[in-house]
Amino acid sequence: MTDLLGIGMAGVRAMQAALTVTGDNVANANTPGYVRRSITLATSPLANGVAWQKLPTQGAGVGVDSINRANDLFKTDAARVASSDAQRLTTRADWLTRLQSALGDHQLNDRLGGFYDGATDLASAPTSTAARTIFLDRADQAATAFRETGGALAALQSDIAKAADAGAATVNGITAGLADINARLRTTASGGEAANGLLDSRDKLLADLAQRLRISVTEGAKGAVEVRLGTGAAAAVLVPQTGDAVRIGVRDGPSGAEVVLDPTHAATVVRLPASGSLAGLIEAGRQARTAADSIDVLAQRFASAANAQHLQGADALGTPGEALFATQTVVATPGKANAGTAPVDVTVADTATLFPGGYRLLHSGGAWMLSRSDGSGTVTGSGALSLDGVSVSPGHNASDGDQYSLAVTGGAAGVSLRPLGPERIAAAARFVSDAGAANTGGAALTLTTDPTAAGFTAAASYTIAITAPGTATVSDPAGTVLATVPADGSTITGAGFSFAIPASAAMGDSFRITPSGVGSQDNANALALAGLRDQSGPGGTVEQALDAATADVGSSLSETNILADAAKSLASDTAKAADAATGVDLDTEAADLTRLQTAYRANAQVIAAAKSLFDSLLQAAQ
Amino acid sequence: MTAINTSAAHAASTARLASLSAQIDTLQGQIATGKRVTVSADDPVAFTRATTIRRSEAADAASQSAVDAASRRLTSTDSALTSITEIVQRAKEIGLQARNATLSADDRTSLAVEAAQLSTQAAALAEARGDDGERLFGGAGGGVSGGVSGGVSGGSPAYALDATGAHVWQGSGSAPALAVGGGRIATGVTGPQAFGDSTTGLFATLDGLTKALTEPDDTLRGTALDTALTGLDTQVSHLADTRASVGARLARLDTESQHIAGARTADETGLTKLEGLDLTEGIAKLQRLTTVLQAAQATFVKVNALSLWELLK
Numbered sequence: 057m058t059d060l061l062g063i064g065m066a067g068v069r070a071m072q073a074a075l076t077v078t079g080d081n082v083a084n085a086n087t088p089g090y091v092r093r094s095i096t097l098a099t100s101p102l103a104n105g106v107a108w109q110k111l112p113t114q115g116a117g118v119g120v121d122s123i124n125r126a127n128d129l130f131k132t133d134a135a136r137v138a139s140s141d142a143q144r145l146t147t148r149a150d151w152l153t154r155l156q157s158a159l160g161d162h163q164l165n166d167r168l169g170g171f172y173d174g175a176t177d178l179a180s181a182p183t184s185t186a187a188r189t190i191f192l193d194r195a196d197q198a199a200t201a202f203r204e205t206g207g208a209l210a211a212l213q214s215d216i217a218k219a220a221d222a223g224a225a226t227v228n229g230i231t232a233g234l235a236d237i238n239a240r241l242r243t244t245a246s247g248g249e250a251a252n253g254l255l256d257s258r259d260k261l262l263a264d265l266a267q268r269l270r271i272s273v274t275e276g277a278k279g280a281v282e283v284r285l286g287t288g289a290a291a292a293v294l295v296p297q298t299g300d301a302v303r304i305g306v307r308d309g310p311s312g313a314e315v316v317l318d319p320t321h322a323a324t325v326v327r328l329p330a331s332g333s334l335a336g337l338i339e340a341g342r343q344a345r346t347a348a349d350s351i352d353v354l355a356q357r358f359a360s361a362a363n364a365q366h367l368q369g370a371d372a373l374g375t376p377g378e379a380l381f382a383t384q385t386v387v388a389t390p391g392k393a394n395a396g397t398a399p400v401d402v403t404v405a406d407t408a409t410l411f412p413g414g415y416r417l418l419h420s421g422g423a424w425m426l427s428r429s430d431g432s433g434t435v436t437g438s439g440a441l442s443l444d445g446v447s448v449s450p451g452h453n454a455s456d457g458d459q460y461s462l463a464v465t466g467g468a469a470g471v472s473l474r475p476l477g478p479e480r481i482a483a484a485a486r487f488v489s490d491a492g493a494a495n496t497g498g499a500a501l502t503l504t505t506d507p508t509a510a511g512f513t514a515a516a517s518y519t520i521a522i523t524a525p526g527t528a529t530v531s532d533p534a535g536t537v538l539a540t541v542p543a544d545g546s547t548i549t550g551a552g553f554s555f556a557i558p559a560s561a562a563m564g565d566s567f568r569i570t571p572s573g574v575g576s577q578d579n580a581n582a583l584a585l586a587g588l589r590d591q592s593g594p595g596g597t598v599e600q601a602l603d604a605a606t607a608d609v610g611s612s613l614s615e616t617n618i619l620a621d622a623a624k625s626l627a628s629d630t631a632k633a634a635d636a637a638t639g640v641d642l643d644t645e646a647a648d649l650t651r652l653q654t655a656y657r658a659n660a661q662v663i664a665a666a667k668s669l670f671d672s673l674l675q676a677a678q
Numbered sequence: 679m680t681a682i683n684t685s686a687a688h689a690a691s692t693a694r695l696a697s698l699s700a701q702i703d704t705l706q707g708q709i710a711t712g713k714r715v716t717v718s719a720d721d722p723v724a725f726t727r728a729t730t731i732r733r734s735e736a737a738d739a740a741s742q743s744a745v746d747a748a749s750r751r752l753t754s755t756d757s758a759l760t761s762i763t764e765i766v767q768r769a770k771e772i773g774l775q776a777r778n779a780t781l782s783a784d785d786r787t788s789l790a791v792e793a794a795q796l797s798t799q800a801a802a803l804a805e806a807r808g809d810d811g812e813r814l815f816g817g818a819g820g821g822v823s824g825g826v827s828g829g830v831s832g833g834s835p836a837y838a839l840d841a842t843g844a845h846v847w848q849g850s851g852s853a854p855a856l857a858v859g860g861g862r863i864a865t866g867v868t869g870p871q872a873f874g875d876s877t878t879g880l881f882a883t884l885d886g887l888t889k890a891l892t893e894p895d896d897t898l899r900g901t902a903l904d905t906a907l908t909g910l911d912t913q914v915s916h917l918a919d920t921r922a923s924v925g926a927r928l929a930r931l932d933t934e935s936q937h938i939a940g941a942r943t944a945d946e947t948g949l950t951k952l953e954g955l956d957l958t959e960g961i962a963k964l965q966r967l968t969t970v971l972q973a974a975q976a977t978f979v980k981v982n983a984l985s986l987w988e989l990l991k
Binding site for chain 2 (some may be wrong): 085086152153156160165166169170172173174176177179180181182183184484488489490492493494517568570572573576577578579580583586587589599603606607609610611613614617624628629631632634635636639640641642643646647649650
């Protein structure tokens with residue numbers, strides 16, 4: 057009878073344990089990383105296995121053998137790999153979307169086209185102040201669009217670098233956590249709730265790590281894991297089964313960001329497998345860098361072509377054109393070791409002659425020192441300083457020893473419209489030519505501006521007369537012959553210009569070459585500025601090259617979006633499959649609960665039956 | 679059997695619903711804007727092509743206004759030349775009248791006065807300005823306008839009288855050019871092109887006529903009038919040639935305008951084809967997606983309601 061009572065008690069206890077496990081499962085149904093527990097029951101043949109007791113002929117009830125985690129290594133690993141792939145693509149898509157905005161949001165394309173269209177407008181009204189003012193505005197717009205786009209791309213690259221650093225820091229946190237769990241697992245008995253909890257945490261950390269990097273996991277004794285970056289025997293170990301985790305870092309390499317192991321001691325560059333959010337980030341960073349580089353190149357190409365053409369012309373005052381755009385600027389970067397937080401404003405005068413190596417600003421003994429990077433030309437003062445046309449005004453909160461490096465930068469950031477008045481727009485060619493009214497040949501001179509040309513003495517204007525077949529004289533307004541030149545189509549070096557007299561010019565024909573005067577109506581240089589639109593360089597015209605850069609990002613984003621969709625659905629499927637094996641299915645738990653409750657009641661009935669047997673026995677003995 | 683009541687199964691279902699909602703949202707945006715392609719990633723090839731088209735649309739608009747300005751200038755030039763031709767015709771009548779009829783000295787004097795006036799009128803017309811205020815016959819260096827050069831306004835005359843009283847052209851170069859289809863068209867004629875030089879040109883001939891009329895000696899006057907009449911004939915035919923050249927350029931500009939208008943229509947059509955959303959198709963697709971989303975939502979609720987827990991009472 058006592059046996060029956062014991063068996064009943066054991067059953068009740070076992071069912072209680074099983075119900076607790078089910079309850080735990082239900083409670084943790086939505087806990088990330090929780091793996092479903094199942095209980096294994098075993099019969100207890102020797103309830104109190106005492107040595108002198110004779111071998112029992114029947115069992116002594118039931119006991120809890122172990123509580124297991126329903127782990128499925130293959131499915132979990134597949135889910136990790138799929139989530140790693142999906143993370144790489146979604147991260148890349150997110151950042152490429154921002155890159156696409158950075159490239160397109162500042163209307164660079166429209167404003168660049170506006171410059172050329174403005175030059176066409178200027179050519180049709182070369183003496184109109186309104187047209188000149190509009191052209192200046194268009195030029196300013198184009199330069200601003202380049203600067204803004206360049207700025208947005210620089211900001212994006214810096215954001216990506218920050219995100220990569222943060223990603224590396226998170227990875228280091230996770231791997232340190234895994235190393236710690238490994239250590240604790242080795243000292244914890246398997247199969248217990250403590251070990252299961254540690255394994256849950258381990259799997260959660262592995263899943264988190266897999267979102268950032270492609271890892272391969274080898275499980276050792278008691279569930280301690282070895283984690284490698286990537287797959288294969290040669291893959292670098294991030295977390296050994298025993299010992300500390302290896303830290304990673306992201307740094308700037310020759311071809312964009314790269315991942316290094318042990319960044320603070322013996323930094324080794326590792327090839328990052330193309331999976332995980334860190335890989336997506338680095339790929340997007342490379343693309344952003346390519347885009348920024350091409351915008352920088354285009355900005356400089358645009359500005360220098362416009363400058364070169366503008367220099368060829370003459371403005372409304374009849375003076376030679378100046379450069380339209382400045383192509384360099386100075387950017388201040390605070391030293392990494394600065395303790396203070398003083399902001400530094402830098403302005404560059406239009407007339408500045410920048411020292412190519414840049415400048416240094418140092419705060420020392422309460423004073424500021426500005427010097428060229430080679431140490432020359434030091435100026436000292438407590439407030440604003442100026443050197444070579446570079447004005448620096450430091451703000452407050454500087455600490456002694458704070459340094460700033462002032463780099464001379466070109467690229468998109470360096471392009472800006474110079475402060476020119478509308479009269480300074482060089483719409484006219486520097487020299488114009490006309491043919492005498494009495495000419496018979498109908499020939500016209502070919503005239504090009506050539507500032508260095510000094511073939512003969514400069515004069516107020518030049519008269520070219522054909523004196524003999526194939527020969528002409530060049531004379532000044534006073535009639536003095538300056539030169540006798542061939543009239544056979546060959547190029548003749550003049551004074552600030554070069555020209556050719558066609559062989560078709562007839563005897564007695566005359567031509568004039570006159571410098572463009574004040575308020576010239578000539579529009580040759582404006583037409584040439586508009587014609588820069590069709591000037592081909594690497595990758596076609598400036599606009600075509602810009603199109604190509606935009607399309608490059610666009611097609612890459614479009615492709616990434618398609619791949620990301622596929623990867624996300626694969627990740628979702630594998631996660632579902634893994635969860636089906638390891639997760640909590642509430643229906644199963646509900647069924648278990650019902651079953652176990654019934655079993656519990658049945659066991660309780662066994663105790664009741666044993667009690668009633670006892671009672672019957674006691675009554676019989678009365 | 680796949681378990682449906684796990685958290686991953688829930689997450690997968692909601693992700694599918696979210697994806698459907700996102701598709702509907704995108705489509706709604708496309709229908710609202712009427713555009714299928716708004717950013718490069720939507721369709722990189724179409725986007726690049728559309729960018730090129732939009733650029734050429736803007737360039738065409740600028741070209742069209744340049745063509746219009748050139749047209750206006752050439753039209754003004756033509757009307758100035760017409761007026762001058764009429765003056766020369768009238769001068770010729772005066773010359774013929776003086777040559778053939780037996781006129782009194784008084785009559786000749788009044789004819790001489792008229793001839794002198796015609797000469798002044800012609801000189802005034804040679805200073806005619808276009809609608810931009812620039813001298814039509816000044817070439818590139820004719821006038822200075824509208825304050826560009828720091829307050830100088832009005833512009834300098836195209837012609838000035840030298841010590842001998844001859845009209846000397848003050849301009850230089852040629853009228854502003856218009857770039858069309860790879861070539862350049864001068865948008866005006868210079869003084870020397872229209873009126874010849876200072877010794878044998880239009881103004882010298884008209885002055886010659888006035889001088890001839892005031893010549894008292896009959897023989898000398900007869901010779902001088904003959905010379906003036908020959909000169910006027912030459913000028914009439916030269917003016918006609920110049921006007922023909924202006925007319926040809928105007929016709930060329932007309933063709934250019936038509937060409938630009940045609941290109942703009944083609945660009946507009948091309949743009950719609952590339953970027954435009956087929957509304958019928960878009961709305962049908964929206965209808966389909968909405969139905970699918972509703973069905974998916976209903977299914978989700980139904981399937982998840984099939985929980986054993988509901989039955990545990």
